[in-house]
Amino acid sequence: MGERLTIEPMRSDDIPAVLGIETLSFTTTWPANAFSNELSANKLAHYYVGRVDEKIVAYGGIWVILEDSHITTIAVQPEFRGRGLGEQMLIHLLDEAMTRGASWITLEVRETNDVAQRLYRKYGFTNVSVRRAYYSDNNENAVVMWAGNLRGQLYRNRLRALRAALYG
Numbered sequence: 230m231g232e233r234l235t236i237e238p239m240r241s242d243d244i245p246a247v248l249g250i251e252t253l254s255f256t257t258t259w260p261a262n263a264f265s266n267e268l269s270a271n272k273l274a275h276y277y278v279g280r281v282d283e284k285i286v287a288y289g290g291i292w293v294i295l296e297d298s299h300i301t302t303i304a305v306q307p308e309f310r311g312r313g314l315g316e317q318m319l320i321h322l323l324d325e326a327m328t329r330g331a332s333w334i335t336l337e338v339r340e341t342n343d344v345a346q347r348l349y350r351k352y353g354f355t356n357v358s359v360r361r362a363y364y365s366d367n368n369e370n371a372v373v374m375w376a377g378n379l380r381g382q383l384y385r386n387r388l389r390a391l392r393a394a395l396y397g
């Protein structure tokens with residue numbers, strides 16, 4: 230295992246660093262007030278930052294609504310990608326969703342975003358539908374992915390094996 234992400238709840242002081250990664254990661258970006266509203270006004274929302282050597286290099290967020298959860302965003306600073314850090318953040322989001330009682334988790338991802346789709350498939354997500362022209366910047370379709378029965382034995386075993394492979 231390479232670097233270990235130190236993952237903590239996102240605080241409003243973290244937003245400038247998060248926006249720095251956001252602008253390097255997405256063609257349409259969330260404004261600063263979207264993050265601050267999520268942190269202050271959305272009780273269903275849970276956002277996290279991941280640090281390496283004290284520096285924020287990753288973030289991610291979920292909404293949890295009873296048994297349903299939704300990954301709203303996940304990103305890693307470009308020069309830190311491909312080292313297992315996005316995977317560590319995804320595991321954290323899954324753990325948080327399950328701890329908060331979720332049994333199902335969903336997300337939207339750009340049709341051309343093969344890297345993210347591969348990561349999600351590794352963690353048991355499958356394609357459930359396509360939202361046509363979901364992304365307004367280039368009319369790209371969104372693939373809706375979903376993983377289910379998170380708290381069932383099968384998924385727990387899968388997660389345990391993936392966690393062991395990642396963390397050794």
Ligand SMILES: CC(C)(COP(=O)(O)OP(=O)(O)OC[C@H]1O[C@@H](n2cnc3c(N)ncnc32)[C@H](O)[C@@H]1OP(=O)(O)O)[C@@H](O)C(=O)NCCC(=O)NCCS
Nearest residue numbers: 254303304305310311312313314315316338344345347348
């Ligand atoms: C998607 C993202 C978070 C992945 O983070 P990462 O730290 O680069 O990924 P990891 O190193 O943890 O890799 C985990 C898995 O992702 C997939 N993956 C990562 N890099 C990949 C690449 N270059 N090519 C193909 N698959 C890749 C693989 O499934 C990999 O597992 P493996 O190592 O067993 O093959 C990151 O690439 C990112 O921030 N992208 C821009 C923002 C974004 O697209 N977010 C998702 C929005 S839905």
